[in-house]
Amino acid sequence: MTETEARAQRIGAPVLAVEEVSLTFGGVRALSEVSFDVREHEVRAIIGPNGAGKSSMLNVLNGFYQPQHGIIRFRGREFRGMKPHAAATMGIGRTFQNIALFRGMTVLDNIMVGRNLKMRGNLLQEAFWLPAARREEIEHRRAVEEIIDFLEIQHIRRTPVGQLPYGLQKRVELARALAMEPSVLLLDEPMAGMNLEEKQDMCRFVLDVNDHYGTTIVLIEHDMGVVMDISDRVVVLDYGSKIADGTPEAVRADQAVIDAYLGVAH
Amino acid sequence: MHILYSIFVDPFMQMAHAPDLLVQTLWDGLVSGVLYALIALGFVLIFKASGVFNFAQGIMVVFAALTLVGLNEHGVPAYLALALTVVVMLVLAIAVERAILRPLVNQPEIILFMATFGLTYVLIGLGELIFGGDPKVMISDQLGLPSGSYRINMLGGYVQLQKIDIAAAIIASLMVAGLGIVFNRTRIGRALRAVADSHRAALSVGISLEQIWVVVWFAAGVVALATGIMWGARSNVSFALEIIALKALPVLILGGFTSIPGAIVGGLIIGVGEKMGEFYWGPLVGGGIESWFAYVIALVFLLFRPQGLFGERIIERL
Numbered sequence: 001m002t003e004t005e006a007r008a009q010r011i012g013a014p015v016l017a018v019e020e021v022s023l024t025f026g027g028v029r030a031l032s033e034v035s036f037d038v039r040e041h042e043v044r045a046i047i048g049p050n051g052a053g054k055s056s057m058l059n060v061l062n063g064f065y066q067p068q069h070g071i072i073r074f075r076g077r078e079f080r081g082m083k084p085h086a087a088a089t090m091g092i093g094r095t096f097q098n099i100a101l102f103r104g105m106t107v108l109d110n111i112m113v114g115r116n117l118k119m120r121g122n123l124l125q126e127a128f129w130l131p132a133a134r135r136e137e138i139e140h141r142r143a144v145e146e147i148i149d150f151l152e153i154q155h156i157r158r159t160p161v162g163q164l165p166y167g168l169q170k171r172v173e174l175a176r177a178l179a180m181e182p183s184v185l186l187l188d189e190p191m192a193g194m195n196l197e198e199k200q201d202m203c204r205f206v207l208d209v210n211d212h213y214g215t216t217i218v219l220i221e222h223d224m225g226v227v228m229d230i231s232d233r234v235v236v237l238d239y240g241s242k243i244a245d246g247t248p249e250a251v252r253a254d255q256a257v258i259d260a261y262l263g264v265a266h
Numbered sequence: 267m268h269i270l271y272s273i274f275v276d277p278f279m280q281m282a283h284a285p286d287l288l289v290q291t292l293w294d295g296l297v298s299g300v301l302y303a304l305i306a307l308g309f310v311l312i313f314k315a316s317g318v319f320n321f322a323q324g325i326m327v328v329f330a331a332l333t334l335v336g337l338n339e340h341g342v343p344a345y346l347a348l349a350l351t352v353v354v355m356l357v358l359a360i361a362v363e364r365a366i367l368r369p370l371v372n373q374p375e376i377i378l379f380m381a382t383f384g385l386t387y388v389l390i391g392l393g394e395l396i397f398g399g400d401p402k403v404m405i406s407d408q409l410g411l412p413s414g415s416y417r418i419n420m421l422g423g424y425v426q427l428q429k430i431d432i433a434a435a436i437i438a439s440l441m442v443a444g445l446g447i448v449f450n451r452t453r454i455g456r457a458l459r460a461v462a463d464s465h466r467a468a469l470s471v472g473i474s475l476e477q478i479w480v481v482v483w484f485a486a487g488v489v490a491l492a493t494g495i496m497w498g499a500r501s502n503v504s505f506a507l508e509i510i511a512l513k514a515l516p517v518l519i520l521g522g523f524t525s526i527p528g529a530i531v532g533g534l535i536i537g538v539g540e541k542m543g544e545f546y547w548g549p550l551v552g553g554g555i556e557s558w559f560a561y562v563i564a565l566v567f568l569l570f571r572p573q574g575l576f577g578e579r580i581i582e583r584l
Contacts, residue, residue: 062470088472100467102460112453113460117472119453133452180471 011232012040014073015216016061016184021070023056023240030056031067031240038184043210043217045231045248047224049260052237054220055097058186061218062094063087088117093182095173097189097220103162107172110161111147114179115140144179150212151175151205167198174205178213185209187219191226199223203230228252236260277546286423291545292538297431299537300438304493305510306517306529307442308486313523314462315482316367318378322385324511326487329389330355331494331503335405336397344408355487363479371475390505399505404498406430411499434496441492442530445485449526454481462524516564522574531575539563 014037023031031053038044046054059065061072063084072079074090093114102110119136148154151171156164161172170190177185190206191199207230209215221227227234228248236244236251238260244251251257281288305323312320320326333354337347366381406413412429449455460468461478469475497507517536521528540563544556567574 064466064469084469085472085474088470094470096467096470100464100470102463102467104463105456105459109456109459113456113468113473114471116453116457136453137451176467176471 010214011042014038015040015075016218017073018057018061019071019073021057021060021067021072023053023060023065023067029240031060031237033070034237034240034242035070036235036242036245038216038218039233041210041214041216042232043206043219043230045227045234046218046220046237047222047227047234047251048237048243051239052260053240054237055188056240057237058094058188058218058220061087061186062092088180091181091183092186093177093180093184094186095170095177095188095190097192099166099169099173101161101169101173101176104160106158106160107153107164107175108144108148108157110172111144111175111179112140114176115144117180118143147175147178150208151178167194167201170194170198170202171205174202174209178209178215181213182215184216184218187217189220189222191221191223199226206230224252272550273547280546284423285421286425287545289421290425291541293425293427293431295538295541296534297428297434297537298541299534300435301493301497301510301533302513302517302536303530303533304438304441304489304496305514306521306533307445307526308489308493309514309518310521310523310526310529311445311482311486311489315458316378316461316479317375318367318382319375319523320486321379321382321511322389323486323490323514324508325386325389325393325505326355326358326490327494327497327510328503328505328507329358329393330487330491331404331498331507332393332397332402334491334495335402335498335503338405338408339397339402344405347405348409351491352488355491356484359480359483359487362483363476367479368476386508390508393505401502401504401506402498403502404495406495406499409495411495430496430499434499437492437496441489442526445526454478458482513560516560518574519564520567520575522576525574525576528574528576536560536563 017035017037019035020033021031021035022029022033034053034057046057048054056065060067063082063086066082067080070080072082074092079086102113105113119140148157151174153168153171153175156168156172161169164172174187174190187206191202194202203226206217206219210217219231231248233246234244234248234251235242236254236257238256243256243260244254246254305327308323308326309320312318312323330351334347334351337350338344342350362385366378366385370378370381411433414429416427416429416432418425418427447455449458457468457473457478458481460471460473461475465475468478494503494507497510501507513536517529517532519532520535521530521532540556540559543559543563544553548555
């Protein structure tokens, strides 16, 4: 059995489905009637020219934006838009296009914040630093250290993230999202602004996460080479509408996609 | 020449001649500094987590103290009244989150600031309605707070330390230490700092802003209660206490609006500066400079460090 066949077997039923989602800001249409699904364990890319609505789509998926029309189905449950807190609770993690880290805090603390929902201690225990709170802290610290090893950032554990170079900040952000133990991970341009070496590292980490933790990944990416290499299926958006959906090869050959990228008049 | 002498030389001569008086002045300054620091701490907690400058912090001090004394007047035993007041502050925090913060989320800061003005008047009205507007005496004895003073002979004279002041300093230190632990090593503390740094990142990992707001307003309420007890024990509990909130302003300018150590160090500097200024330089202008000297200190700091002693440096890119 080849590697691709093994991957294909792992990919399961749809976990996340977007059905005819429309999103407007005032008079501006960011998304119009977009539908697609994401299957268990797959790497799903969303691509498109600038302003195509990719980030808006991601923001709908994790509850930052509430779409005016359409529904989102997550593991069989239907949502007409959800709150970020609910999305996180259900296991949807994410990173941001222009890094959103807690700049004043160390790498370790940033990732520990990702454990927020996994920690159960109450305010009273924490305020008095009772044994239960201490035990919990140690237990979650262990989980965080494992992620730190996984993403190879041991050496910067205690550094405030504001002092780190861009590429490492992106990695810390990924680590924080992983600390939530998400079943679906939304990555908004994880390789944007990186040099070739950093991109290769990040690609490897994304695939490793997908492999090792079995996390379903939805990513937005501009670098077509990266998209073709790592994604199982690709959705193409243009002016807020879906213009193509399929395997990387199929999408690359699609005339509408070529037009959108080369800027043929509509 | 004479004026320069009396500003730059004479006060220091006096300090050298009567070191016991100097120690006494420093002590008095530190004690009021502790109280300023506590008020500033209330401001910082709320400002850090929600970006709101809470004008009502001063009235929260009065309201907490008034509730405590008022409950006791109605026959509730002192410690039970204390516990109930803590519960009242929790209810207040929840009410503020529901009625003010949640509906006004994402509004400009000035609107939230104005809303805290409104809150101030609501609390004044509520306090007067329930407990009456007369000044009350703090129930320090029933709460087991010490009274009287120690007289320590030293440096050829003596220094008098009020026991209540020592207690205030100890309680304040314990509170600050407790807050320090919660902020640095617990889930809720990290979540608080996370919210202060980035709302959307905090939301993305499932931190509930509503919960954090309730926690900080409650913490600020408890700090207000402690301040109210300490301040009330030295004067009495009345709405006039509200103006001490204005004393927090120079402290915040000095310490930075977002720094807890800043609030403490700033409070102590203002407290000491005020007392020293009054005692050694006040007579030059006929005394009574204590009430405005703090603002002068803050102004001087503002010239050199606009972000405060510990505030985050503001770098504007052009």
